[in-house]
Amino acid sequence: MTAQEAGPHPVVVEGVSKRFGRVDVVCDLSFEVQAGEVLGFLGPNGAGKTTTMRMILDIIRPDSGRIAVFGGAPGLAQQHRVGYLPEERGLYRDVSAVDTLTYFGSLKGMSGGDARRQAEALLRELGLGDSMAKRAGELSRGMHQKVQVIATVLHRPQLLILDEPFQGLDPVNAQMLRDLVLGQRDRGAAVVMSTHDMNEAQTLCDRLLLIDHGRRVLYGSVTDIRRGFASGAVEVEGEGIPSSPGALRSADDAIASNGRIRFVLRDGASPSDLFRELAASGAQVTRFEEAAPTLNEIFIRAVAGEPRGDTA
């Protein structure tokens, strides 16, 4: 039994709904987050991502449905196991970085001494050793971002909830955050990360949850979702590949572009049929890949109303 399988899932959301006034912000939403994975939480602005995250954190309560965090109700008992980086984030302007972090650590159950020692160590590790006594108002924006990230992981949480973590980050801090997310995942923590950056999502996430108007649109591993959106095409590179229309029985069309040929498969034909035909034709194939759309394309198509990638 692995560590990930040992306990209840860090997050289980079952049929949760939330309405603000006359607007259904979250509708019958279900998903789970496993230990040691990064779940990408995608959706257009106003889709209900932040509301869902706040419900997991017990900052707001759902109108219906059930949320379990480490097997229990979200709230007091679980909050010291969770690290949160909100989209709207700041620091006390007239308080030093180390004092702010010590306070946040104390709120997460650490003793004052431990919180201060850990804060000092992390500030030094991220190159803020000389600035730890400076008030936040005296720090640069990049320094602010580092302090906010430290506040999220100071107490070694088992669940990280990151709301648009890459927004406004410079490339150096973005790389730092990328390393941090993967480092936290590798030590077994579960990470829920909302983002509008599809490249980040494709690079960092193990699974994806896409919601729109509070409803689940896509849910599953990145590979499965991309495969689900595959358009029945194959991209091929190599020498002597027959590219005229009708040259191969298993392809309807062939479009050459940038040194590769995109074959659109005939109805009923599989990529294996095409591969066998190419091999029989004597062509030297150096690359043969099912043409899957990028996450960006999938996002646009799914939000525009083409739901066919939910693999959960």
Place this chain on the structure above:
Amino acid sequence: MTRRVAVGQQRRSFLRLMAVVARRDYLRTVRRRGFVFGTALLPAAMGGLLLLSSLFGSPPAVPAPAAALTVVNESAIPLQPATGAQLREVDRATADSELARGALGEFYIVPAGYPAAPEIQRVAASGRSPAIEDFQRWSGQEPVLAATLRLSLLADAGVRPDVAERVARPISVRDVSVDGAPSDPVVGGFGFIVPYAFTFLFVMSIFITSGYLLQSVTEEKENRVVEIVLSSVPPQPLMFGKIVGLGAAGLTQVAVWVATALIALPLAVERLPMIDGLEISPLVVGLALVFFVLGYLAYGAIFAAVGAIAPGTREAQQYSGFFGFFAVVPLLFAGAFFADPGSALVTVLAVVPLTAPAAMLQLLALSAEPPWLLVAASLLSLGAFAALAALAASRIFRATLLLYGARPSLRGILGAITARG
């Protein structure tokens, strides 16, 4: 059993988080330069006043000399000065001359037809309007002249001097306690000073602490820190931690002022003899403390909610000023408390929760025996209101704290208060 353990753990977590928030907000506030300056300002002002008073003031404990007056007696009645009166008889020419030289402020003429013609003339220096000290001097001279003329008329009528003296001064009252020991009614009458001081301290601490609470909550909203804090502390322990921590900061300030006053009191006794030997009933002090704490809790909850609702510091101050006004209302009606503590107005002010603390503190100050029925009704009303206000405020806190820069609707606020859980 497991559920009981979980509830126990939740309670401990709640109290621990509340203590962390309270400790941090307290230390942060009392270390602020503004706090240190504000705390030191009042004692410094008191010290300065005492110093100025000792340098330039005249000690009020020394009895004022008997009023001296100059009289021109044109009547046939010989003047018999009353005991202690400094009365000087001169002729008209001397009086005019001394007045012209400025040696006299005024003189009195008893007319030739006196007592048939009762009008006494006061001749004052011409060329200037009377000043305050002239009126004060004249008000001291008139009774002396009246007593002198009364004695003179009685002597002229052949009344014995001792009887004439009693007619002029019929009584002399001496205050004693039940066992016959001398007592000073002025000192006893100042027994209400501590509860009244409580009333003023209550109102002051309401305004001081509301300022700190609003500053703390709006600052966390404006700095966008509140969401990180709320991910670690549920709204209730956060709100109560702030009320306790910032309330303690406000009380620290008041305590410093009270301590300064206690230190300054022995010095002030010399100038205010009525506060010497002051004794306060422990029961009254205890009741005053209960009203103080309940009142503070009720107002603290309201101000915490106001801080959560208000989109910015300025709006927060406006809203809190509206609620803070209720704390002052009983002081505006202090006259009604003096005139008739049993009046309907006083009873209403004592029972309405927001005015109850200041009203009851005044009432306790003025009543020989606490009005127990009213005390019970007031405690019940205030206690219930404080509990409901705390519950409602914590729900408003949860629902509105994350509305950055936006003002929630009244409907939204009411919805948050009546929401489940």
